[in-house]
Amino acid sequence: MRDWFKHLFGKKWDHFARLDARAFPTFAPGSVWLVGAGPGDPGLMSLHAFYALGQADVIVYDALVGEEILTYANPQAELHYAGKRGGKPSPKQNDISLKLIEWAKQNKRVLRLKGGDPFMFGRGGEESETLHNAGVKFRIVPGITAGIGGLAYAGIPATHRDTNQAVIFLTGHDETGNVPQAVDWHAVATAAPVIVMYMAVKHLPSIAQKLVEGGRDPHDKVGIVSNATLPHQSLMVTQLGEAGDFVQQNEVPTPAIVVVGPVVDYAKILNWQEKD
Numbered sequence: 001m002r003d004w005f006k007h008l009f010g011k012k013w014d015h016f017a018r019l020d021a022r023a024f025p026t027f028a029p030g031s032v033w034l035v036g037a038g039p040g041d042p043g044l045m046s047l048h049a050f051y052a053l054g055q056a057d058v059i060v061y062d063a064l065v066g067e068e069i070l071t072y073a074n075p076q077a078e079l080h081y082a083g084k085r086g087g088k089p090s091p092k093q094n095d096i097s098l099k100l101i102e103w104a105k106q107n108k109r110v111l112r113l114k115g116g117d118p119f120m121f122g123r124g125g126e127e128s129e130t131l132h133n134a135g136v137k138f139r140i141v142p143g144i145t146a147g148i149g150g151l152a153y154a155g156i157p158a159t160h161r162d163t164n165q166a167v168i169f170l171t172g173h174d175e176t177g178n179v180p181q182a183v184d185w186h187a188v189a190t191a192a193p194v195i196v197m198y199m200a201v202k203h204l205p206s207i208a209q210k211l212v213e214g215g216r217d218p219h220d221k222v223g224i225v226s227n228a229t230l231p232h233q234s235l236m237v238t239q240l241g242e243a244g245d246f247v248q249q250n251e252v253p254t255p256a257i258v259v260v261g262p263v264v265d266y267a268k269i270l271n272w273q274e275k276d
Contacts, residue, residue, distance in 0.1 A: 024048065025139065027055040032100050032110040032131055034124045036117040036143015037065050039150045041229040045069070048141045056111035058103045060096065062122075064115025064255060066230070077111075093123060097130040104136045115255075117145040121171045121198045147196040150228025150257045154235045155271030156264055158196065163262040166192035172200025172207060172258070179203045179210070189214030194261035201256050205244030211260070212241060221264035222246075226253035235267060 025048070027033060033052050038044035053059070053072045061070065063083025070079065080099070082091050103110045118124025118140060131138045147169055148158050158167050168188055174180045188195065189211045200207055201224070212218045218241025226234045234253060238246040240260055 024051050027052060027109050027139075028137065029057075029107045029109055030104050031137040031139065032104050032112060033139045033141055034112045034114065034118045034128055035141040036122070036145075037061075037069050037113050037115055038144040039116055039146035039153075039229045040064070040066055040227065041153075042066070042069050042072070044144050044149060044229060046141060046143065049143065052111050052141060053113075055109055057108040059111045059113055060100065061113040062115050065113050069113075093126060094130075097127050100127065100131065101134045101136055104131075114143070115146070117143045120145040120147065120169070146225075146228050146255075146257050147198060147259075150225050151196070151223075151259055151263075153229045153233060153273065154223065154225045155267040155269070155273075156223055156225070156259060157266055157270070158194065158259075158263065160263055160266065164193035166194070168192045168195045170195060170197045170200070172197050172203050179206045185210040186214040189216040192261075194259065194263050197258040197260070199255070200258045201247055201252050201254050204247045204258060208240050208243040216240060216260070218242075220260055221262065223259045223264040223267060224252055224256050225259070226256040228255075228257055233273070235271070237264060237267070 033056075035049050035052050037049060050072060053069075054074050056074055056077050058078045058080065059070070059073055060080045060082050073079065082096050100110055100112060112118075112127060114122045114124060116122055119142070124140065128138050128140065151158055159165070168191060170183070170188060171180065174182070195211070197207070208222075218239065220240040222238050222240050222243045224236040224238075226236070236246070236250065236252065
């Protein structure tokens, strides 16, 4: 493990070598680690995530895990793509879970690598539950979710004491790929000043309409952060009442995080990347 970290961090190794070895848990054969790779920038991954990449025998990664992150993988590891992007053919969730179990029972170290955080709209709960039911040992390694880290890279704080003491996190589609039907849109519209939405660009016209009908001010600012934390990150700003037309008339890159509320205005002064 020390040799791998020395190779990875090069001249920075002396700093990491001073870390207590006990800080890194044992990645045992026959176990599965569900690891959050963060919002995109490899530098935002945790040390445990880097360690898992270097130790894994099998790596099952999602669409939101960039190629640069995979360059840190164990060269001998098997790489398996299991990406899910809206409207495109993708592996079924149950099939993915069954393969994780199969590889673990072959006594392999299995890394399930997910963009963001496994437990924030990442199906980590479903997969770890299946592993538990199959008697497979697993570990959760949290990651920085795009709904917080991605906004920060655009100069948008998820919370600010002058604007909000609450945040709502919302997925833009349900398991069928449609606008979530089980959501109380009035409650979502009125319960918190800030709403952060994942995977919402496709259905933003319908979602924006439901929020306005639920009592949200149509003049509320909407920020759309595309390719968050990556070199080609972009920020588009509109109003809630115009958001539907905006995404239909403009090419909005995905993946993207959509944020509604007064915190969007802070990008004018806090977008630190534009100041570099």
